[in-house]
Amino acid sequence: MEGTNPVNKKLAAALSGGAVLVMALSACSSDDGNEKLDAWAKQVCDAVPAQNTKITAAYAAITKAAKDTTSTPENLQKTDSQAFQDLADGYKARATVLTEAGAPPDIEDGAKKQQDAVKKLTALSASYADLKKQIDALSTKDQGKFASGLDDISTEMEKVEQQRKTAFDSLKQLEKGDAKQALTKQTGCQKASASAPATDS
Secondary structure, X not given: OHHHHHHHHHHHHHOOOOOXXXXXXXXXXXXXXXXXXXXXXXXXXXXXXXXXXXXXXXXXXXXXXXXXXXXXXXXXHHHHXXXXXHHHHHHHHHHHHHHHHOOOXXXXXXXXXXXXXXXXXXXXXXXXXXXXXHHHHOOOOOHHHHHHHHHHHHHHHHXXXXXXXXXXXXXXXXXXXXXXXXXXXXXXXXXXXXXXXXXXX
16 A cells, blocks of 8 residues: 555654553652552552553554555554544543542642643543544545545644643653652552553653
């Protein structure tokens, strides 16, 4: 599918800044702990591995499809549509977990930081849902029009990637100090941190 190959590469490039938005964690710490904060951290971290698996697989699928020069418009549309849906679901699930967990106890501006992270993750989820609608609306019968539509979507993806980075920054703000110490002790966040690419910063 040579007509869409340059666009495919552009789609892949839009994802090259690091795929997975995970908890921004360092190695385990050895603080005395705060029971309420530890309980909050456990609630947040328990769901992280499953969310990250879904998000990582979706980005990998988009990147693989974008680099496949033999892929048909139908296959590319199907792959990207499912991946965008999975990304929307994954980030929505992350926002839901943070909403249900509430503000981290005994953390300065904890509620504000939690609400900001939820807001940005929810917006990111909505953006991926919108990309799914856009890819679904493309006609695969005309390769030229399909390539043009993909080009528009890749441009939108670049904007969404900036949203992703903003959401990641809001998570890092939530995970500072004592909250970070509590999160690093949780198995779920340790697994997510260990499996995350180092490109996300």
